Amino acid sequence: MSSSSCTKSILPSPIFSSSSSTSSETKSSKSSNLSFLNSNTFGIIPNNIKLSHANSQQRCFMVNSVLKTVDQTKQTNNVVSVNDENEKPTILVSEKLGEAGLQVLRQLGNVECAYDLSPEDLCKKISSCDALIVRSGTKVTRKVFEAGKGKLKVVGRAGVGIDNVDLQAATEFGCLVVNAPTANTIAAAEHGIALLAAMARNVSQADASLKAGKWLRSKYVGVSMVGKTLAIMGFGKVGSEVARRAKGLGMNVIAHDPYAPADRARAVGVELVSFDQAITTADFISLHMPLTPTTNKVFNDNTFAKMKNGVRIINVARGGVIDEDALVKALDSGIVAQAALDVFTEEPPAKDSKLVQHENVIATPHLGASTKEAQEGVAIEIAEAVVGALNGELSATAVNAPMVAPEVLSELAPYVVLAEKLGRLAVQLVSGGSGIQSVKVVYRSARGPDDLDTRLLRAMITKGIIEPISNTIVNLVNADYIAKQKGLRISEERVVVDSSPELPVESIQIQISNVESKFASAVSETGQISIDGKVKYGTPHLTCVGSFAVDVSLEGNLILCRQIDQPGMIGTVGNILGEKNVNVSFMSVGRTSRRKKALMAIGVDEEPNKEALENIGAVPAIEEFVFLKL
Numbered sequence: 001m002s003s004s005s006c007t008k009s010i011l012p013s014p015i016f017s018s019s020s021s022t023s024s025e026t027k028s029s030k031s032s033n034l035s036f037l038n039s040n041t042f043g044i045i046p047n048n049i050k051l052s053h054a055n056s057q058q059r060c061f062m063v064n065s066v067l068k069t070v071d072q073t074k075q076t077n078n079v080v081s082v083n084d085e086n087e088k089p090t091i092l093v094s095e096k097l098g099e100a101g102l103q104v105l106r107q108l109g110n111v112e113c114a115y116d117l118s119p120e121d122l123c124k125k126i127s128s129c130d131a132l133i134v135r136s137g138t139k140v141t142r143k144v145f146e147a148g149k150g151k152l153k154v155v156g157r158a159g160v161g162i163d164n165v166d167l168q169a170a171t172e173f174g175c176l177v178v179n180a181p182t183a184n185t186i187a188a189a190e191h192g193i194a195l196l197a198a199m200a201r202n203v204s205q206a207d208a209s210l211k212a213g214k215w216l217r218s219k220y221v222g223v224s225m226v227g228k229t230l231a232i233m234g235f236g237k238v239g240s241e242v243a244r245r246a247k248g249l250g251m252n253v254i255a256h257d258p259y260a261p262a263d264r265a266r267a268v269g270v271e272l273v274s275f276d277q278a279i280t281t282a283d284f285i286s287l288h289m290p291l292t293p294t295t296n297k298v299f300n301d302n303t304f305a306k307m308k309n310g311v312r313i314i315n316v317a318r319g320g321v322i323d324e325d326a327l328v329k330a331l332d333s334g335i336v337a338q339a340a341l342d343v344f345t346e347e348p349p350a351k352d353s354k355l356v357q358h359e360n361v362i363a364t365p366h367l368g369a370s371t372k373e374a375q376e377g378v379a380i381e382i383a384e385a386v387v388g389a390l391n392g393e394l395s396a397t398a399v400n401a402p403m404v405a406p407e408v409l410s411e412l413a414p415y416v417v418l419a420e421k422l423g424r425l426a427v428q429l430v431s432g433g434s435g436i437q438s439v440k441v442v443y444r445s446a447r448g449p450d451d452l453d454t455r456l457l458r459a460m461i462t463k464g465i466i467e468p469i470s471n472t473i474v475n476l477v478n479a480d481y482i483a484k485q486k487g488l489r490i491s492e493e494r495v496v497v498d499s500s501p502e503l504p505v506e507s508i509q510i511q512i513s514n515v516e517s518k519f520a521s522a523v524s525e526t527g528q529i530s531i532d533g534k535v536k537y538g539t540p541h542l543t544c545v546g547s548f549a550v551d552v553s554l555e556g557n558l559i560l561c562r563q564i565d566q567p568g569m570i571g572t573v574g575n576i577l578g579e580k581n582v583n584v585s586f587m588s589v590g591r592t593s594r595r596k597k598a599l600m601a602i603g604v605d606e607e608p609n610k611e612a613l614e615n616i617g618a619v620p621a622i623e624e625f626v627f628l629k630l
C-alpha cells in the first residue's frame with residue numbers, strides 16, 4: 001500500500017508492507033486497463049472514465065472488475081490482470097455442444113472441444129482456460145478449480161443440474177458458475193412422459209422380445225394410466241410440465257415440493273401434498289427434484305416400505321435421489337412393480353448393474369435433454385451466458401452469484417465505482433497492527449429497502465477493503481465468502497432521507513470500528529474511522545472525513561492534511577507539490593469552526609516523493625497528513 005502519513009513529529013511510515021504496496025498500486029492501474037465494451041446492456045468501463053448523467057444512455061458498467069479472477073500466468077510482483085484487450089479468451093468445451101452455441105463462442109474466443117478427458121487431463125488443460133463448458137458427464141471438482149486458479153473465470157453448465165460442479169470450490173476461487181436452466185425443460189418432461197407410457201405398456205420389453213423372434217401378447221399386458229394417481233416429486237420447471245401432460249392423459253396429479261408456490265400448482269390443477277401423502281397414495285411417482293444433500297437417497301428402504309404395493313417409479317432427475325440397492329430390493333419384493341430410469345448414481349452404470357438388468361426396469365442413458373431442439377437451445381443459452389460473463393456482465397443464470405437485473409446494474413454503475421473507492425480509501429486510513437474486523441456501511445437513500453439492492457455495492461466495498469491489504473482477489477462471486485474467511489464482518493444500515501427517489505443512493509458512509517487510524521481526523525466523534533461519499537454528476541466524490549465536510553472527486557491520489565485554519569495554507573502546500581512537479585487536480589477545505597481546525601483534501605495526479613511529503617509534514621500549521629492512493 002503506497003500510503004504514508006504523518007502525525008506531527010512522526011516520520012511518514014507506510015502501514016502496509018512494501019510488497020502489498022506494489023500489489024495495490026499495480027492492481028488499480030491494471031483494472032483501469034480493462035477493455036471497454038459499449039453494449040446496449042452493460043459493459044466494462046475503465047476506472048478512470050467518468051460516468052456522467054449526460055450520457056446515461058451509454059452508461060457502461062465496471063462489472064469485469066467485479067468478476068475478474070487472478071491471472072496467475074501474468075502474475076509478476078503480485079500483478080493481477082485480466083486478459084489483454086486483444087487477447088482472445090480460451091474456452092474449453094468438454095462435452096458435445098450444439099453447433100449454434102459453438103458459433104456464438106467462436107465469435108469471442110478460441111474454442112477447444114476436447115471430449116472424454118480424464119480428470120487429470122482436464123486439470124492439465126484447465127490451467128490455460130478462461131471458461132469451461134460442461135454437461136452432466138464432466139465432474140468439475142475442487143481439483144479442477146485449483147488447477148484453473150487465476151485463469152478460470154466461468155464454468156458454464158449446458159443444462160440444469162449443477163450437481164457435477166463443486167459450487168463451494170467455485171465460489172472460493174471466485175469462479176462464476178452459470179447454467180442453462182430453461183432450454184431443456186420440455187425435452188426432459190417429454191422424456192418423463194415417454195418413460196411413463198413405455199413402462200406402463202411394457203414397450204421396451206415387448207420390443208426386445210419381438211426382435212428376439214417371440215410373440216408374447218399375454219406376457220406384456222400393461223396397466224392403464226387414465227384415472228391413476230401420479231405424484232410429481234419436485235414441482236419445478238420439468239415437474240410442472242410433466243404434470244400438465246399427465247393431466248392430458250387423464251391422470252390424477254398430485255405434487256410434493258416444499259418450496260413450490262401453491263398458486264403455481266393450482267394454476268395447473270395440481271394439489272400440493274406432503275412427502276408422505278404423495279408416496280403413500282400414488283400409483284406412479286415421477287421424480288423431478290434436484291440432487292442436494294437433502295434429496296440424496298431420499299427414496300430408500302424406509303420410504304419404499306411406505307409406498308403402495310405395485311407402485312411404478314420414473315426418474316428423469318438424478319440417480320442419486322434413489323438408493324439403488326433399496327430399489328432393487330423393492331423391485332424384487334414387488335413393492336415397486338416397475339421403474340423407468342434415465343439417470344443413475346454412477347453414469348454410465350456398471351454393465352452388470354442389477355438395477356439396469358432387472359426385468360421390470362426400463363432404462364435410457366441420460367437422454368432427458370437429448371432432443372435436437374433442446375440441444376440447440378441449451379447450446380445457445382449457455383454460450384450466451386458464458387460470453388456475457390467473459391465480457392464482464394452479470395449473468396441472469398448465475399448459480400453462485402447474486403443475480404442483478406440489467407436495469408439495476410445500469411443504475412448502480414457509478415455507485416459501484418464509489419463503493420470500491422470508499423472501501424479502498426477507508427482501509428488506507430487504518431494504521432497497522434490490529435486487524436479490521438467490523439465494517440459498517442450506511443446507505444442514505446430516499447428509497448425503501450425493497451427498492452435498493454445493495455449486494456453489488458457491498459461486494460465492491462469488500463473488494464476495496466480487502467484487495468489492498470492482501471493477495472486475494474475479490475469479486476462478486478466470492479466477496480461474502482472472502483470477508484467471512486478473513487473475519488471481516490460487514491453490516492449494512494439504510495437510512496431513509498428526504499431526497500430524490502430518482503437517485504438510488506444519496507450517500508454511502510463507511511465506518512471501521514475498533515481500529516486506530518493513521519490520520520486521527522478521520523475518526524468520528526463516536527470513535528470509528530468514518531468517511532462518506534456521493535455520486536456527483538456521475539463521478540464518485542469524497543464528501544466527509546471524520547467530522548470534516550469536504551468535496552473532492554475520488555480519482556488519482558489524495559493528500560489529506562489537518563491544519564490550523566489560517567490563510568495561505570493552500571498556497572504553501574501547493575508550492576511544495578509544484579516544486580516537485582506534482583500536479584494538483586483539485587482541492588477542498590473543510591473546517592469545524594473558523595480559525596480553528598481545518599481539513600484540506602488535495603487531489604494529485606502524480607505520487608509525491610518522500611521529500612515532498614516530508615516538506616508538507618514540516619509546515620508548522622499542519623498537524624497531521626496522509627497520502628492515499630485511490
Ligand SMILES: NC(=O)C1=CN([C@@H]2O[C@H](COP(=O)(O)OP(=O)(O)OC[C@H]3O[C@@H](n4cnc5c(N)ncnc54)[C@H](O)[C@@H]3O)[C@@H](O)[C@H]2O)C=CC1
Pocket residue numbers: 160161162181184185188233234235236237238239256257258259260288289290291294295316317318342343366367368369370
Ligand atoms: N434427465 C435429464 O436429462 C434432465 C434432468 N433434469 C433434472 O431434472 C430436475 C428438475 O429440473 P428443473 O425442473 O429444470 O429444475 P427446477 O429447479 O425448476 O425444479 C426443481 C424443483 O425441485 C424442488 N425441490 C427442491 N428440493 C426438493 C425436495 N426436497 N423435495 C421436493 N422438491 C424439491 C424445487 O423447489 C423446485 O421446484 C433436476 O434435477 C435436473 O437436473 C433436467 C433436465 C434434463
Ligand SMILES: O=C(O)C(=O)COP(=O)(O)O
Pocket residue numbers: 135136137158159160161162184366367368369370
Ligand atoms: O440439464 C440437466 O440437468 C440434465 O440432466 C441434462 O444433462 P446433459 O446435458 O444431457 O448431460
